[in-house]
Amino acid sequence: MRGLTLTSVASASANPPLFVFSVATESRRLASLRAAPVFSVAFPAADQADVAARFAEPExxxxxxxxxxxxxxxxxxxxxxxxxxxxxxxxxxMQVGSSMLFVAEADEIYTGRDAPPLLYVGRQFATLSPALGAERE
Structure with missing residues (x-):
């Protein structure tokens, strides 16, 4: 099983449902991504850092x-x-600088649980702070 952690995924089109992401050209996962007929993309919750880290740091x-x-x-x-x-x-x-920019079409979109998102910034996992003015307990 192969996987990787993407630093960003962006919507490119609603119809058809297209999104874009990039992968460094020196990534060990580049060949397997290109060869995969289908793959999954997940938007993990804040409590899933351990699972996501396995893909960000395969070593x-x-x-x-x-x-x-x-x-x-x-x-x-x-x-x-x-x-x-x-x-x-x-x-x-297409190659863009030192990365490959990919366009993918979503064949199936699923929603999961309502939980704070997990972010990957500067090769570290993080979560969002509560919004300013949010009610506090």
Missing amino acids: RGGPPIPDGIVFHDSGVPMMSGSRAGAIAHLVDS
Whole structure:
């Protein structure tokens, strides 16, 4: 099972449902991403940093299929318990500087649980602070 942590995913089109992301050209995961007929993208919750870290830092080791991974009916691995995600396929790519920019089409979009999001900033995981003026207990 192969995976990676993306620093950003952006919507490119509502119809068809397209999104874009980039991967460094020196990434060890680039060839497997290009070869995959379908893949999943997850938007993890703040409490899923351990599962996400396995993909951000593959040298950490651990089981080949970490806890928190389930399989879609198509056989594609997905992060269970995430805020949302998609099963997708690549439709285009181009080199942009030292990265490959990919365009993917979502074949299936799913929503998960309502939880604070997990962010990946500066090669570290983080969460959002409560909004200014938010009610406090």
